[in-house]
Amino acid sequence: MRLADKLSIRYGYVTSLLAYMVDGPPRPFSATFAVTNRCNLRCGYCNCPFIDPAHLGLPRIAVLFRRLRQMGVRRLGLAGGEPMMRPDLDDVLRLAKDLGFWVSLNSNLTLYDRHPGRLARADLVYTSLDGDPAAHVAARGEGAHDGVLAAVTDLVRAGTPVIAICVVTEHSVDQVEFLLRQAEAIGFRMHFQPQCVDTDIVRGTPPPVANECLRACWRALAAAKAAGRPIASSRPYLEYLAGWDDFAVSAYHDPAVRCPAGHGYLYVDPQGRAWACAYTKGKMTPVDLLAHDWRTAWNRETPCSVCSVGPMLEFNLLFRRPVAAALEGLRAYG
Numbered sequence: 001m002r003l004a005d006k007l008s009i010r011y012g013y014v015t016s017l018l019a020y021m022v023d024g025p026p027r028p029f030s031a032t033f034a035v036t037n038r039c040n041l042r043c044g045y046c047n048c049p050f051i052d053p054a055h056l057g058l059p060r061i062a063v064l065f066r067r068l069r070q071m072g073v074r075r076l077g078l079a080g081g082e083p084m085m086r087p088d089l090d091d092v093l094r095l096a097k098d099l100g101f102w103v104s105l106n107s108n109l110t111l112y113d114r115h116p117g118r119l120a121r122a123d124l125v126y127t128s129l130d131g132d133p134a135a136h137v138a139a140r141g142e143g144a145h146d147g148v149l150a151a152v153t154d155l156v157r158a159g160t161p162v163i164a165i166c167v168v169t170e171h172s173v174d175q176v177e178f179l180l181r182q183a184e185a186i187g188f189r190m191h192f193q194p195q196c197v198d199t200d201i202v203r204g205t206p207p208p209v210a211n212e213c214l215r216a217c218w219r220a221l222a223a224a225k226a227a228g229r230p231i232a233s234s235r236p237y238l239e240y241l242a243g244w245d246d247f248a249v250s251a252y253h254d255p256a257v258r259c260p261a262g263h264g265y266l267y268v269d270p271q272g273r274a275w276a277c278a279y280t281k282g283k284m285t286p287v288d289l290l291a292h293d294w295r296t297a298w299n300r301e302t303p304c305s306v307c308s309v310g311p312m313l314e315f316n317l318l319f320r321r322p323v324a325a326a327l328e329g330l331r332a333y334g
């Protein structure tokens with residue numbers, strides 16, 4: 001990461017953290033924008049391809065990005081659905097980079113060989129790998145592994161950092177060693193996240209794996225991280241999940257706990273509506289960012305305050321353990 005981006009993100013984070021600590025108007029430093037819900041795959045745990053296929057065109061995305069920037073957002077994640085389904089993805093990335101965002105992009109990479117240029121401007125690419133080809137296909141469907149490793153290799157050779165996300169399910173729980181060896185051989189890092197259940201953007205039932213077996217997997221990941229294996233997930237995150245009680249529950253409300261979602265980061269759906277985080281989609285009233293300002297329009301409430309939801313949990317630890325977790329988490333994810 002360029003020094004200028006590092007400083008900009010750290011400044012945004014500290015500003016965000018201070019606003020959160022004094023319970024002032026929210027000042028998110030990070031946003032995820034789902035550029036589309038459309039997708040060429042039908043993974044067993046994901047609902048995106050089955051929800052509203054409408055998405056904003058470039059001129060409205062330009063308005064949205066300017067609003068996010070004015071709000072203090074420095075770090076922008078472009079996600080989906082599958083972003084590579086958009087022929088204008090390169091223009092979306094150009095808009096984001098021209099406004100000075102540090103930009104990560106999530107893609108299943110199965111369409112990469114047809115349009116490698118569409119990802120050229122991303123600062124970091126997240127992809128998905130749930131194990132060896134058989135395990136990956138069992139979790140994500142026929143064709144889901146095609147071209148992924150070639151694309152990762154190509155990106156790594158071109159100097160784009162890659163992090164592959166593994167959703168921990170019955171298909172992947174015994175695939176950790178395989179995935180880490182593959183990451184070491186090709187030169188990328190792995191992030192692991194629990195299978196999230198019970199909200200609009202996911203589907204399926206909790207993995208039929210005993211909680212103790214899942215906790216053992218998270219403990220093994222924490223040990224592998226300590227041993228220097230290529231795991232992007234932070235140590236506090238892995239240790240937190242090694243103590244999660246019941247993986248059939250992704251989130252709950254504890255009145256004694258505040259959640260940093262909406263304060264430190266937010267999620268914008270393909271229609272331009274903002275939610276505190278992706279998991280809250282359908283569980284709270286969103287804010288239309290093309291018409292309103294999140295800082296004043298959001299009621300500062302979240303439907304839950306404790307969760308095991310992968311991407312958000314890392315951010316939550318940044319706000320709840322700002323000294324130890326922040327340094328490690330910011331280093332790992334930019």
Ligand SMILES: C[S@@+](CC[C@H](N)C(=O)[O-])C[C@H]1O[C@@H](n2cnc3c(N)ncnc32)[C@H](O)[C@@H]1O
Nearest residue numbers: 045046080081082106107108128165195196202
């Ligand atoms: C929604 S996808 C979008 C990007 C791209 N289509 C992909 O699959 O990489 C982002 C990430 O969320 C993960 N994901 C999808 N459903 C999930 C669930 N129920 N629980 C946890 N992670 C999930 C996917 O495996 C993927 O790594």
Ligand code: SF4
Nearest residue numbers: 039041043046081108
């Ligand atoms: S996880 Fe990604 S690739 Fe799979 S259906 Fe969802 S959006 Fe598509």
Ligand code: SF4
Nearest residue numbers: 259277304305306307
């Ligand atoms: S606890 Fe916070 S970050 Fe987690 S799902 Fe609920 S609102 Fe989102």
